[in-house]
Amino acid sequence: QVQLVESGGGVVQPGKSLRLSCLASGFTFTSYGVHWVRQTPGKGLEWVASISFDGNKINYRDSVKGRFTISRDNSKNTLYLQMNSLRAEDTAVYYCARDYREYQLLFSFDIWGQGTMVTVSS
Amino acid sequence: QSALTQPASVSGSPGQSITISCTGTSSDVGGYNYVSWYQQHPGKAPKLMIYEVSNRPSGVSNRFSGSKSGNTASLAISGLQAEDEADYYCSSYRGSSTVVVFGGGTKLTVL
Numbered sequence: 001q002v003q004l005v006e007s008g009g010g011v012v013q014p015g016k017s018l019r020l021s022c023l024a025s026g027f028t029f030t031s032y033g034v035h036w037v038r039q040t041p042g043k044g045l046e047w048v049a050s051i052s053f054d055g056n057k058i059n060y061r062d063s064v065k066g067r068f069t070i071s072r073d074n075s076k077n078t079l080y081l082q083m084n085s086l087r088a089e090d091t092a093v094y095y096c097a098r099d100y101r102e103y104q105l106l107f108s109f110d111i112w113g114q115g116t117m118v119t120v121s122s
Numbered sequence: 123q124s125a126l127t128q129p130a131s132v133s134g135s136p137g138q139s140i141t142i143s144c145t146g147t148s149s150d151v152g153g154y155n156y157v158s159w160y161q162q163h164p165g166k167a168p169k170l171m172i173y174e175v176s177n178r179p180s181g182v183s184n185r186f187s188g189s190k191s192g193n194t195a196s197l198a199i200s201g202l203q204a205e206d207e208a209d210y211y212c213s214s215y216r217g218s219s220t221v222v223v224f225g226g227g228t229k230l231t232v233l
Contacts, residue, residue: 044211044224044225045168045211045227047213047221047223050221050222059219061219062219105221106173106174106215107213107215107221107222108158108174108213109160109168109170110170110173110179112167113167114167115167
């Protein structure tokens, strides 16, 4: 079935790094833009970053620019989020999500992973 | 605070209809027809319920409908059922450096 499975979350000290992965299956990964969306415990959703189907178009929210890097390996059906210089306010559940329309970034997310928790704490 | 404004909570009895509003600006909700609605049950990932203001993905009940007027979008749920009890989030394309924004979420309680 169509699914996304995240991994790589954990507890990390402020200023350190972490890399999240998201393995896609059940659909043609190379045809879809994909995104990272986070959710602070008990609070709302916040878009983090997006990458187009071919990796040529990338967007970040302002608060993570210069610290986070989104990338994809279409040969491995995998999306990544490299997170550097982590801050306490980055603590959240991180979801990967698929854009609902092929070959476009329309920022509506029809398939979500189960999420991976990232805790930034000393 | 969130970029889009939603009521913190709404409630209704089984069989009734409710509406959840989502207010933004002319830079997001009012400027684009890319409003989406998500349902989230506790401990679960969000589920897309409405895209492009009023379109339902395959498999979503026709009890759910979306609309927009000016800078405010709305999600209507008719014939409330117990399983509709969840948090609902709206989102909109913004077209700036923060390309997509979410509302703060609305907790729907089915009495």
